[in-house]
Every structure is written in C-alpha cells, then in structure tokens.
Amino acid sequence: xxxxxxxxxxxxxxxxxxxxxxxxxxxxxxxxxxxxxxxxxxxxxxxxxxxxxxxxxxxxxxxxxxxxxxxxxxxxxxxxxxxxxxxxxxxxxxxxxxxxxxxxxxxxxxxxxxxxxxxxxxxxxxxxxxxxxxxxxxxxxxxxxxxxxxxxxxxxxxxxxxxxxxxxxx
Numbered sequence: 001x002x003x004x005x006x007x008x009x010x011x012x013x014x015x016x017x018x019x020x021x022x023x024x025x026x027x028x029x030x031x032x033x034x035x036x037x038x039x040x041x042x043x044x045x046x047x048x049x050x051x052x053x054x055x056x057x058x059x060x061x062x063x064x065x066x067x068x069x070x071x072x073x074x075x076x077x078x079x080x081x082x083x084x085x086x087x088x089x090x091x092x093x094x095x096x097x098x099x100x101x102x103x104x105x106x107x108x109x110x111x112x113x114x115x116x117x118x119x120x121x122x123x124x125x126x127x128x129x130x131x132x133x134x135x136x137x138x139x140x141x142x143x144x145x146x147x148x149x150x151x152x153x154x155x156x157x158x159x160x161x162x163x164x165x166x167x168x169x170x
Contacts, residue, residue: 055135058170059075059146067163067164069103070104071100071101072129073100079133081100081133083097086129088110088148091112102165104164119154120151120152121151125148125150126148127145130143146168146170147170150163150164150165150166151164
C-alpha cells in the first residue's frame with residue numbers, strides 16, 4: 001500500500017467519524033426540541049404545596065365573672081367554634097353557642113338535686129362535650145368526655161346557694 005492510498009483511507013475514516021458526530025448532533029438537537037416543545041404545554045411553574053394534617057380539637061375553659069360563666073374555647077387558634085353541646089348524665093343537653101359561654105344557671109338546673117352537696121369545696125362531674133367547628137375551611141365535628149369542676153357558695157340562714165364554675169379538663 002502506498003502512502004497516497006493510506007491517506008485516502010485515513011480521510012475516509014475521518015469522514016465517517018464526522019458523519020457519526022453529525023448524526024449525534026442531530027439526535028441531540030431533536031431531543032432538545034422535543035423537551036422545549038413539551039415545556040410550553042404547562043400553565044406555569046409547578047407549585048408544591050405542603051398539605052397540613054387536621055389537628056384534633058382540644059378545649060379549655062376560662063372562668064368569667066367569678067365563676068358565673070365558663071368560656072369554653074379551642075386550644076388551637078386555627079379552630080373556629082360553630083356550636084357546643086354540653087351533656088351532663090341524666091339531664092337534657094345544654095346548647096352553647098359559638099361564643100362558648102356556659103352559664104352556671106344552666107349547669108345548676110342540669111345538676112338537679114345536687115344542691116345538698118357541701119359548699120366551698122371543689123366538686124366535679126363527667127360531661128360529654130360535642131362540638132362543631134371550622135378548620136382549614138372545612139366543617140368538622142368532634143366530641144369527648146371532660147371533667148367539669150364547680151363549687152357551691154353562699155347559703156346562710158336567709159341566702160340561697162349559688163353554683164360557681166371552676167373549669168374543665170380532659
């Protein structure tokens with residue numbers, strides 16, 4: 001083989017290598033074009049939103065007017081009360097509005113014949129509290145058994161006894 005034939009052979013291999021490189025360039029360009037075309041179909045950037053899990057309802061009670069009323073409210077500030085129902089065993093349910101204010105007179109009438117209990121001592125009764133509330137824009141229902149604490153005050157010779165609410169706990 002002479003030198004001129006070797007040069008032609010090299011030139012041919014270089015030409016085949018260039019053809020392979022050109023084919024690879026075309027395939028890559030076609031892939032970029034498909035990728036660019038598909039990205040135009042989206043309405044905008046993809047948003048990833050963290051989904052919050054619902055938080056169970058827990059209630060707390062705050063004494064108002066020296067125990068004449070008990071303000072029952074959710075512990076979690078993202079909960080908005082719609083209504084509460086307090087049920088003392090053996091009595092009809094006490095409907096409490098969205099303000100969560102439980103009146104001592106309502107509890108006194110529900111307790112019935114317990115007026116003979118000792119005065120100036122904290123007593124308790126198990127109650128069922130059912131609630132309707134809003135969380136994350138959705139209506140929810142929850143309920144549970146709580147302990148309602150109260151005490152009797154007054155009562156002397158001519159005075160009548162009055163019921164004072166102390167608080168609630170789980």
